[in-house]
Amino acid sequence: MPARPTVRPAPHRPLVVTADPGLLDELLRLAAAAGTEVDVAADPVAARARWATAPHVLIAADQAEPCLRARLPRRPRVVLVGGPGVPWEAAEQLGAEHVAELPLAEPWLVDRLATPHDPGADASVLAVVGGRGGAGASVLAGALAVTAARAGRRTLLVDADPLGGGLDLLLGWEQVDGLRWPALTATRGRVDPPALIRALPNQGDLVLLCFSRDELLPVPAEAMAATLDAARRGRDVVVIDLPRHLDDAAALALQAADRTLLVVPAELRAVAAAARVAATVAPHCADVSVVVRGPAPGRLKAREVSRALGLPLAGTLRPEPAVCQGLERGEAPAADGRGPLADLCRRVLDDLTAGHRGAESAA
Structure with missing residues (x-):
């Protein structure tokens, strides 16, 4: 590639x-x-x-x-x-x-x-969004966060999709104690970064902010702004799983992202749906690229998907039955650091970190 x-x-x-x-x-x-x-x-x-x-x-x-x-x-x-x-x-x-x-x-x-704000103290922010429902964006977001934490990067994984299945389930963390979004919806102004990190579900270098199972509320943009401001100062990497239909909080997260990955299955209808999602995402983030996920029933090539969407190709993913089976057992994606998904996550994170450092030098 x-x-x-x-x-x-x-x-x-x-x-x-x-x-x-x-x-x-x-x-x-x-x-x-x-x-x-x-x-x-x-x-x-x-x-x-x-x-x-x-x-x-x-x-x-x-x-x-x-x-x-x-x-x-x-x-x-x-x-x-x-x-x-x-x-x-x-x-x-x-x-x-x-x-x-x-x-x-x-x-x-x-x-x-x-007195300039010091961008060098800020985390790298990566957003992930599906080109259609079931594209695999949440799995990729979870795998990116797990991979970053495995590499020793202090990582925050943010679930910004209220209609998703829940990133706590994806990680196998549904029983891990900590604050969920409903406890932060009344946030005003700045949030103390160490206090936020301590209050959220966490294991090692990975911290999760997700929705509650008994109370489904949209995320106010003010709460997202306060959370991102705290995360920039308290983490090294922030990964945000976004909904396809952007609300104010999701749009704000996109504007804060250094890079956005659009996950698209290698199917004709998925590409058509992803084109609409890309059109809504692009005005909010200058760096949007596509991850093409197999299989390709019609032998649609990843580069054809990339050209059709007018977006650079960040990588491809082939089916990994072991990942799907592990998710059903409550095992986080890419937890063992092996396979195509883990390899892609390492490449994306290395590229993101290099780009973030380059932006700091340019500033």
Whole structure:
């Protein structure tokens, strides 16, 4: 298999959300004084694509109400900025950590913009989504997490598909104690990383966040944002099993992902379904590639699937009856580190880690 083309991510810059020309000029002047460039969005619609990845977000007073109405997910490092009379009461609703009233707060704001967020402390984030139902995305996500933990990487596996079978069952962890999603749905703001990791089901370097069996609730975007923020600082690798129909939490997770794998069976109808999924995923993640799973009843080749979807090929998987049998016995996929599934997981994780380090160097 030829090497994948290198994807060079655009640098993440602070995001300024304002449609006020005068205030924008002031903020651009302060950014220049801090020696940094910023991205500018006139409204929350334009801001959404960069919301999760910006190291800092400055919401100007004129966009406080529009951002509230847009229900943007809570995230850390948000500052509400304005002149005298800035709506302080909106800060808590927006999840802003600070309110900067200009011109008094100019020195503080320059200092904050001049202090970059350290991406080197962040985990590598890998999202997995099925091209159709039963594609095997959950098995691949579980195997990636197990493989990362076997390699000594502190790993968090996140179940973001409320209608999936449950990743605790996939790992054989249904009896392992720890918090599930319902206990985190009321999360607001930042979560202490060590406290979160200690509270979740875990074994060794692998930690799991999944759904409860007796309470099926959607994941609020705010809870996903807080969890990912904590995971970036408390883990080395985060693997997220996503639903095919994206809700706000899943879209937020995609925006935070360094890479997304689309799992597609080598079947014509599966490729047609996967094309629709790819169209919804691509706007949220710049690096999407395909994993083609056999068998191929019509002898459809992996490269033909890749070309049909217009996505690079990350790898292929042939049937492994031993994996299927092990899952029925409560054995985690790739737990023994052998076979095509484990081999693919090692290649993907090595590539992900190398790409993450390259992005840090570029930043």
